[in-house]
Amino acid sequence: MHKNWIAGQWTGSDNVQQNVNPSDLSDVVGEYVRASAADVDMALESAQAAWPAWSLSTPQQRFDALDMIGTELLARKNELGELLAREEGKTLPEGIGEVARAGQIFKFFAGEALRIEGDALASVRPGIQVEVSREPLGVVGIITPWNFPIAIPAWKIAPALAYGNCVVFKPADLVPGSAWALAEIISRSGLPAGVFNLVMGRGSVVGAAFIEDPRVEAITFTGSVPTGRQVLEQAAARQKKVQLELGGKNPLVVLDDADLEVALDCAIQGAFYSTGQRCTASSRIIVQRGIYDRFTSELTHRTQALRVGHALRSDTQIGPVSEASQLEQDLSYIEIGRQEGARLLCGGERLQRDTEGYYFSPAVFADVASSMRIAQEEIFGPVASVIPADDYEHALALANDTEFGLSSGICTRSLKHATHFKRSVQAGMVMVNVPTAGVDYHVPFGGRKGSSYGPREQGRYAREFFTIVKTAYTAA
Ligand SMILES: NC(=O)C1=CN([C@@H]2O[C@H](COP(=O)(O)OP(=O)(O)OC[C@H]3O[C@@H](n4cnc5c(N)ncnc54)[C@H](OP(=O)(O)O)[C@@H]3O)[C@@H](O)[C@H]2O)C=CC1
Numbered sequence: 085m086h087k088n089w090i091a092g093q094w095t096g097s098d099n100v101q102q103n104v105n106p107s108d109l110s111d112v113v114g115e116y117v118r119a120s121a122a123d124v125d126m127a128l129e130s131a132q133a134a135w136p137a138w139s140l141s142t143p144q145q146r147f148d149a150l151d152m153i154g155t156e157l158l159a160r161k162n163e164l165g166e167l168l169a170r171e172e173g174k175t176l177p178e179g180i181g182e183v184a185r186a187g188q189i190f191k192f193f194a195g196e197a198l199r200i201e202g203d204a205l206a207s208v209r210p211g212i213q214v215e216v217s218r219e220p221l222g223v224v225g226i227i228t229p230w231n232f233p234i235a236i237p238a239w240k241i242a243p244a245l246a247y248g249n250c251v252v253f254k255p256a257d258l259v260p261g262s263a264w265a266l267a268e269i270i271s272r273s274g275l276p277a278g279v280f281n282l283v284m285g286r287g288s289v290v291g292a293a294f295i296e297d298p299r300v301e302a303i304t305f306t307g308s309v310p311t312g313r314q315v316l317e318q319a320a321a322r323q324k325k326v327q328l329e330l331g332g333k334n335p336l337v338v339l340d341d342a343d344l345e346v347a348l349d350c351a352i353q354g355a356f357y358s359t360g361q362r363c364t365a366s367s368r369i370i371v372q373r374g375i376y377d378r379f380t381s382e383l384t385h386r387t388q389a390l391r392v393g394h395a396l397r398s399d400t401q402i403g404p405v406s407e408a409s410q411l412e413q414d415l416s417y418i419e420i421g422r423q424e425g426a427r428l429l430c431g432g433e434r435l436q437r438d439t440e441g442y443y444f445s446p447a448v449f450a451d452v453a454s455s456m457r458i459a460q461e462e463i464f465g466p467v468a469s470v471i472p473a474d475d476y477e478h479a480l481a482l483a484n485d486t487e488f489g490l491s492s493g494i495c496t497r498s499l500k501h502a503t504h505f506k507r508s509v510q511a512g513m514v515m516v517n518v519p520t521a522g523v524d525y526h527v528p529f530g531g532r533k534g535s536s537y538g539p540r541e542q543g544r545y546a547r548e549f550f551t552i553v554k555t556a557y558t559a560a
């Protein structure tokens with residue numbers, strides 16, 4: 085049985101959940117305890133007690149711990165990648181890639197711990213020196229979703245620790261295995277007891293318990309729009325710092341002058357890889373009319389050829405959907421799209437395989453209007469909506485016709501249109517002839533409009549959320 089890590093101890097309870105493989109429902113990955121409100125209280129108590137000393141820890145201490153965690157993740161990427169693929173349904177190469185990314189993130193923030201800097205300025209008044217420095221916040225609450233079970237925890241936990249904060253971490257209830265494995269590595273990294281705490285359990289119990297607690301200074305959350313908004317309201321009412329990463333309805337624009345091979349590759353990778361379960365997925369593909377018929381026909385052909393199967397099989401390209409309710413959601417949007425009058429070119433069906441799992445064929449809808457629900461609401465599955473555009477200006481207007489603004493992309497050979505699109509699209513990230521999903525680990529990640537709230541994650545921009553600025557005036 086896998087326990088929670090609280091106050092430097094593995095802590096159990098009788099409340100246990102089974103972690104089940106979505107590729108094979110008869111395969112139980114493991115049993116994981118669920119924390120109670122009393123466990124959360126203990127985690128907060130220990131984090132608060134550990135913080136004064138940890139806030140004064142040296143950059144070398146933080147570097148050593150984070151570097152060791154990164155080294156072990158990289159060394160064990162195959163084993164942990166398999167665990168991740170088994171519990172979440174990503175393919176094995178995707179699982180291994182995600183663990184490696186988590187390792188690189190820890191290494192990056194190990195280096196950042198050595199680079200915490202400030203400013204020294206002359207005052208406008210004579211004989212006074214001004215210093216601007218960055219300090220840790222205190223105890224940070226971290227809540228993560230199921231679709232990146234180790235990379236998202238890594239890109240929140242690593243900067244939190246690098247900048248001298250203590251952590252209470254609640255992973256998604258659906259996929260506690262990778263989070264537990266990460267916590268187990270962290271438990272051996274030399275961090276003092278209480279600096280890092282793992283509290284697996286239901287969001288409605290565990291997450292809710294620490295959002296309102298005065299011992300938590302800041303909350304960083306990735307997940308759905310409704311939960312994120314609720315977290316924001318509760319935390320902001322208590323003047324906590326909040327960072328949200330929510331959904332996306334990311335446009336990929338394909339202009340007539342695009343390289344067709346590049347555009348198809350971007351569309352297939354962006355819309356369907358990781359089973360479309362990425363907030364950066366290209367769920368809206370906006371195609372200029374001159375290339376529309378060729379593009380949709382070739383996209384359909386290639387989508388039908390994708391091999392959907394058990395995440396651990398070497399020939400699988402698209403793993404299963406992560407859980408029953410997500411599969412229901414995907415199927416219901418296929419029905420909604422049909423009723424709205426979009427043309428289903430392929431896919432959208434539950435599939436049977438050798439093992440019982442949540443298999444679903446990637447779907448392409450054509451002739452989608454921007455006002456349709458399938459073009460506006462995040463489905464979070466392998467469902468692409470192709471929307472026709474008259475010209476570049478129309479395509480740009482369609483790209484921006486959404487409440488979201490996370491990622492975006494354009495496939496074109498025109499420097500003029502690529503440059504204009506980079507400047508004009510209302511999104512936090514923009515890709516030119518590159519898929520909208522699959523980002524680097526050392527640069528800022530985040531969106532605009534309904535997709536995000538608060539400072540950016542990742543890269544050195546992460547310090548904006550995980551530190552607070554102090555201005556000191558000293559008379560010489
Ligand atoms: N933008 C993104 O990156 C993601 C978007 N999604 C979207 O969200 C949908 C549902 O996914 P799901 O994982 O259920 O998303 P949720 O927003 O429900 O869950 C995200 C995290 O928040 C926790 N949580 C749930 N309720 C509360 C609460 N009241 N207070 C504090 N924390 C809470 C969850 O815990 P628990 O696991 O126990 O429910 C989980 O750890 C998907 O279909 C997709 O549309 C999902 C994942 C990522």
Ligand SMILES: O=C(O)CCC(=O)C(=O)O
Nearest residue numbers: 361362363364521522523
């Ligand atoms: O596309 C990526 O690399 C990251 C996606 C992501 O963070 C998410 O889906 O939550």
